[in-house]
Amino acid sequence: MNRASLGEQLANNVEQWIRSEHIAEGTPLPERSLAARFRVSRSPVREAFQILAERGLIAQRPDGGYAVSEVAERSVEVTLPPADEDEPVYLMIAEDRLAGKLPDRMTESELMRRYGLTRTQLAEVLRRIVQEGWIERLPGHGWQFLPVLTNGAAYDQGYRIRILLEPSGILEPTYKLDEEALRKCRAEQQALADGAAEWASPAQLFDANSRLHEVIASASGNIFIQETLRRVNRLRRLMEYGKSVNRTAAIQRCKEHLTLIDLLLSDQREAAADFMRLHLRDAAREKSSRKAAEIDGRK
Structure with a gap:
């Protein structure tokens, strides 16, 4: 699925923090401090630094690490997380559910046949629907749609x-x-x-x-x-x-x-x-x- 990595998401968050707080040019960006501020490990911080350096928002310091560059003081673009690749079929299931075209209970085989999906593709869609709270797995076999607003x-x-x-x-x-x-x-x-x-x-x-x-x-x-x-x-x-x-x-x-x-x-x-x-x-x-x-x- 086409989801942004943790490093990419963190890069966007750090970028916005630099802009909104007007962090001055030349301000060091300690890896440990950024990890603590954004509640992540140091690995995604390093990935975020590489992304921000490629954008020209930060630059490597002669003695190691990174610092805010002059370019970072410009207005920067903030992007939304990308839409999932399964968006069309996901919305199709949502539309059918709202329209009363789907029964309360369905098996994976029925869903695969109806929407022309492989089992792997269906698993990704179902995972998203479960996270959003409008379907749940039945004990043993099948899935059940949960109540939503329909009028x-x-x-x-x-x-x-x-x-x-x-x-x-x-x-x-x-x-x-x-x-x-x-x-x-x-x-x-x-x-x-x-x-x-x-x-x-x-x-x-x-x-x-x-x-x-x-x-x-x-x-x-x-x-x-x-x-x-x-x-x-x-x-x-x-x-x-x-x-x-x-x-x-x-x-x-x-x-x-x-x-x-x-x-x-x-x-x-x-x-x-x-x-x-x-x-x-x-x-x-x-x-x-x-x-x-x-x-x-x-x-």
Whole structure:
């Protein structure tokens, strides 16, 4: 599968850190310190250094190791994780499931025949679906699809519970922001707003946006808010994977995300909570009716 290596992902994270923190030219980048900062071993750090050196963002020091180069002070490009090679068949299964064309239980042989897959190809697709929480292996034989949102009314309810919970989470007394995680989300949202939303797959858009909202919910320190949002996101995932994507609206949502993030980074929590509420209400109005029409039209 066409997934970015840990070293490539780390290189993007280090690149964004250098830019967002305005790390000065010539600043040394100790391998051990970077490994501790990003919670990885030193091996992917070395791989990331090689990638960043090839990009011209860092350079080797005469006495060994690497340091920030002059080029690193420029605005750098942040890319989304690449779409999987199995994306077309994955989305086909999601579409069929939403349309009620698949039974609750199926064997691997049935899935292979229906979608023209080898056992290895099917295993990769099933692994992804399991990770996303809408199928599970049955004891002994076969697979069972798990409940998801399949109609417009349920989709609306998902947004209403988010409007109640997410702004409140920002105002929780236990709120503690993970600034590093939020800055990583900001880099993703900036890439989308700068044009990546024009070509990103439905899965990439959903993952980037839900990741941001879950980072913000985690900052609340309230486990019930965190787990409720994760549950809602899992249930609505398939409806967000519909083939029709309003690219103009997607870019607008990403721009709103950037405003929201900047309010949080500047510790304007009251303003951020109000903005979150408006953002979710606008998104609900734009998306709920469209998704309801698409899903109900499949029935």
